[in-house]
Amino acid sequence: MTADERARMRDVLRSAVGQARLPGAELRHPGPFVRPSVDPKDLAERFTRELTALGGSVHEARGVADVVAIVRGLIPDREPKVMVWDERHLPLPGIGAALAAAGLTILTQEPATARSAQHRRELASASLGLTGADAALAQTGSLVLASGPGRGRLASLLPPVHVALVRRSALIGSLPELIASRPELVTQGANFVAITGPSRTADIEHVLARGVHGPRDVHAIFVD
């Protein structure tokens, strides 16, 4: 906006504010509001309960082999294609090679070709997306993902199955607690998403249907 446009906007709004009847309005910002939500020793159990109640699944893996076995079990296609975050953003090294060795084709997302419809259709043909998770919210069973180079948004969005590898240290009670302790997750990147279960709608007759646009299945794998 030009300086003039902004000045005009401010004038209109300042004048309105001056005549506004706003019950309960305080001149100073009311300050932050956070409440403890989940007992720290219950974080994993509560996260598992919440995500499972939403139709998601929680697994445990003790290494790359376990992860590959879980992934393979989820997509029984003969030539499965998967979208995977760059290894440096995953909590287990060697995942990429292990998946390729298991017969999966890893689709990579190139910024330059990301625009072509053909490339997007290719990405959309992936059966599964594998990502890490910056945080896991116990109160709601949510996976928190911040975008960045090598950790694209589409891996947790386009394929019908989303698998997130999670460190237990990423568990925290709730979204307000997360933002109070790690606001940079939101403020620094171009995209922050809290994913709370599989994609769903009840628009038609209030009957639940899953996998409308986003994944139909969401899996969290604790890797430690």
Next chain:
Amino acid sequence: MSVVAVLERLGFTVECPAGQTCCGQPAFNGGYLDEARALGRHTLDLLSATDDPIVIPSGSCGDMVIHQYEAIFRDDPVYLEKARAIHTRAYEFTQFLVHVAGVSDVGAVFPRKVAYHACCHGLRGLGAKDEPEALLAGVARAERCPLAEADVCCGFGGLFSVKMPDISSAMLGRKLDTIQESGAETIVVTDVSCGMHMAGGLRRRGSRVDVVHIADVLASRVGTT
């Protein structure tokens, strides 16, 4: 007169200032602020004549006197002051009994199947949620029937009942359905106007269920048998 009977039975001396007419709520709800203020001034003058607690046997009049007078006289220092003074000593009937008289059993006997409909202004305007429940629980031989959607509006809404009669009737229809499903013989209310609306509808349906103000229930067979 039931209100008077109950209060006197509890040992209170009851005065009823002569000259009371209307608290002005219908005018206020209709958007007629001049008329609402005229009636409000008349009522406030009357009620300001003594310092005694004021008991109001109606949720809607109660809400008007206790809360809305301060709103409509916001720009009138004299009557705003009177309204504030009244606010501190005016009570809806059930709230007076429970919080000022400190009773929930007034010795009432009412041997019928009753269901309680929570009239809106009393419930939400005045927060009279637990008090009618406590008082009804203290009524001997009354068999309480649960009423589905008991806190959903019956559709009276004052002039709304004749300005938007079809919507009002549709809401009433739903309320009457739940009343008939409850198995109650008597519906207890805290506002006679809402009561009239439900009673009229029940009568039109040929129902034998009657509608009674809570004061009448509480006055029933009070004390002696």
Next chain:
Amino acid sequence: MNVELKPFDQRTAEALADDQLRTTLRTVTTAILGFRKAGLGRLDDSDAWRDHARRLRAHTLSRLDTYLDQFVSNVEARGGHAYYAATAADAVRYVRDLATSKGVKVAVKSKSMVTEEIELNHHLESAGVKVVETDLGEYIVQLAHDRPSHIVMPIIHMNRQQVADLFRAKINATDADLVDIPAMTQLARRVLREEFVNADMGISGVNFAVAETGSITTCTNEGNGRLCTTMPRIHVAMMGIERIVPTVQDLSVMLQVLARSATGQNLTVYTNVVTGPRPRDGDGAEGDGPDEFHVVMVDNGRSRVLGSELAEILYCIRCGACLNTCPVFHQIGGHAYGGVYPGPVGAVLTPAFEGLDAFHELPQASSLCGACKDVCPVRIDIPRMLLKLRADSVDAGKSPWWITYGMRTLGWVGVRPRLFRWAGGLAARATRAMATDGWIRKMPGHLSAWTKSRDFPAMAEVSFQEQWKKKPSSHRKREETRFPGERP
């Protein structure tokens, strides 16, 4: 606005005659209210969260000039574009010009009530842009050339058969596609996925903008919000100017109450915060995300409402709880309200935005039961504002003559007690004369509206005042007695 709007009486009559609608409304809203209660109940102290949320809304609006200006600075600092659209026409022009100048042929859209207000789809289509609604309910509404009837459940007024017929007619659905609701959903997914692949522009709404970062947040369950803000090369976020919070921490407070109030969910499936276009340079370059990010801050009457007695309606966070609880809404559904926003919030917003002339019935279509205020996550006093609109209606001469006449009489007689008692006695005698067995089956004149569906009782022979006068004089004793709990 909408020139083909039928008169209010007709809209409500049609709704009241639609038994399927009313049954659906009752079933669904009852369920959702239960979910809401459970959702808020899972918070240790939901009242404290709601109180704080209200404080945030009130404070933010009291400094809206500062916060919006801060927001603009941050949007631009992160490489985005912000535009303040004073009118609907301004907003439309910005988006249309943007689309034309960037060669946009297809735009995918996720839910935005603001875009309904300004009729964005219609204007973009006139400019040759294909606009595809991607929220399942909105997509169906679009296919049907209909309007959403609820803020969060846009096709609550349709059943599955109607949707199936629509899919068969418009998107070549086969029998296999229509066998059940999940199948119909998968069909829509396939059709819309192709649109996402081809789209040049993504248009989203904004649940909350964040002033300190220049971010916008979309809260959806389906994933289309994320797709609209990720796949196309241009993202345009359409935002009502009041939909802003100062900080990301404030955002988390609003999110804690929004979904629980709306559907009872702890959070919507995708809580998506977008800050600027994707970084494209060097090591920070991201693989997906739009190249361009635009926020259109739509005023369209909001600043006028802000500067009025009705400003509190702008606290609204569009959860829909007031609709779900309103017994009037249960009977007449969303379309009868005639505007973009139905239910109690619409009964204030629509006349506030559009004027009372065309919408003066809306504030009257309420029994003032107060249920809306009870469930509002930010405790908006809707009944107070309905009463204000009613007073405005009277001042504007919109009240029926017989009511004005009646009120004037009441106001005149009501300050003359002797006259009042005499008139009351007259009325009582009249009712007894008209009654059979204590009840009147048909009242005269305008009052016959009462007796369409109810009997009217004959008034008592002896009024309270008369009984009081005849009572033995125990009331003349005035003792000083204190009772438990009595305030001195």
